[in-house]
Amino acid sequence: MARPRSYTDDDVINIATQLISKGKKPSGWYIKEALGRGRISTIQADLDRLIQDGHISVEVRKAPDTKDDEATLAFLSYDLPAELQELLAKREEDLCKVMREMTSALNNKAHEHYETIMAIRVRDLDAKYNLTYRAKEQAEADYSDIEERLKKQVEEKEQLEEKIEELECELAESKQSNSELLQHNLHLTNNLSAAAEKYETLQGTHQDLNGQLSALQNDHTAVTVKLKFAINENESLQSRLAELAVGYDEAKDQLAEARAKLTAYQDALHAPERKRDSEIS
Template sequence: MARPKSYTDEDVIRIVTQLCSDGRKPTGWLIKEALGRGKIASIQADLDRLIAEGKLPEIQMEPSGGSNSELRIVETSYELPVELQDMLSLKELELGKILREMTIGINDKAHAHYETLIAARIRELDAQSDVLAQAKATAELDKRDMEIRLQKQVENNEVFEDQIENLENRLTNSKTEKSDLVQTINQMTDSLSKLTEKADQQYALLDGLRQTISDKDKAHAAMEVKLEHAVDEAKKSKLQLTDLLAHYEVVKVQLNEKSTLLKSTQESLNQSNNQISAQRKENTELTATNRLLEKNLEDAESEIALLHEQKQHLETDFFEGENTKNPIKEGLPQ
């Protein structure tokens, strides 16, 4: 792309007019010297173009009026010999030729100097353009790498989101199972309270039986002869009381075992709650602790399965206890 000119046609016309008024022939060198900028060849080409377009008249340097008057004075004063006039004209022609050649040589040197400067600047610009092209290629490679990394990161984020969704579903299921376990434990607690109330009733009934036995013993001592049949019934009542006491001890041992089992179940449930809370905290660090969370969930599921088994054992024991209490109630006296 050509560089824009640092001068206008009006500047050239103005300087040419000024040089003509000073009696000097306008040339590219003189115009450049007056402007202080531009290239001699370009200025000379613009000068010729302006003359060809008619914006400047053809330059015909005629001697000024002062020089003509002086010549007339010299011619009127004396006349040189023809030989001297011829020699003078030859010397003038030789001197003009020498001056013209000197001017052309100076112009050529200046032109070569400016051409050298322009070539150096062009080389610098080429080097800068090569550096910029390399930087552009490097930037494009970096851009491609960043796009590939960003795509991989987006894919990894999608995988992590799917894993988070699966873990949230598992956590929801664990909460549901936990609520079911809590309901089951509450039911077992209610059943245990009912069993305790029944045991208290049996204790009261046992106290009543003991009081009845003591009364019968007193009546038996007073009425040994009259109440032989009553003595037989009292013996039967003693045997039933012995069986009832033995069964009472068995029921008491079973209640203690069930209470211990209930405590262990409650501790397991607390551990499960702690593990679930730990899993919630670790849910925010899925990128580093995904495997650990899955392991904890599997442990929690196994413990929940154990709790279900323990629950089934407790229900079985409870039903067996109910079945054993019914015959005892049927054997008690009305």
């Protein structure tokens, strides 16, 4: 009998949604790692079922592209005379030119300064990046090894749990079979006692039957003698019957002959009467 699940469909849906929001594809292993319970194969089967039913969308969400907000410029419109507007435009143009020159000079100085600083920082960052990248590669390799070992341990644990369940089922079946065997043994013991009592009864009956058989054998001997006598008498009667049959056939023939003669005599006696009757008519 399978054990009940230690998690619900909502647990699987929530963890899968969190993984998708982080850009990871949900799997039985990641959900098992987050839950801390359940079997990978069972969780994967439930995950596939929930995806197929439409409760989970497997599309990995991408982080939206960030763009700098563009500054909005507001222009004020004034109803000024044309001369003032031209003067204002010229002053603005001169001011912008001066500002551009100052900005260009400052930018050149700042550019040279920042180039020097950035070159130093780039060298430091390259060195730190190389160290960090090597440490990251080593950490990823260690993480992969640990993850593989952990997966194997979890799979072995699940196999042991399945083996324990099978052994528990076999133990329950063995207990049931043992109980049935004990009941069957008790039934056989009762049957054996009844059979022993019946055997004793049958022995007494057997002795009685032996006495009756002896009496029947004596009667059989007497009946056999009588049968032989009856057979001899029957044979004698059959011979006598054959003789009577022959005599019967002879008497039958004689009777037929006498009947024919009687008919002829009767015809001869009635002939004159028939002739006289014919003459009269």
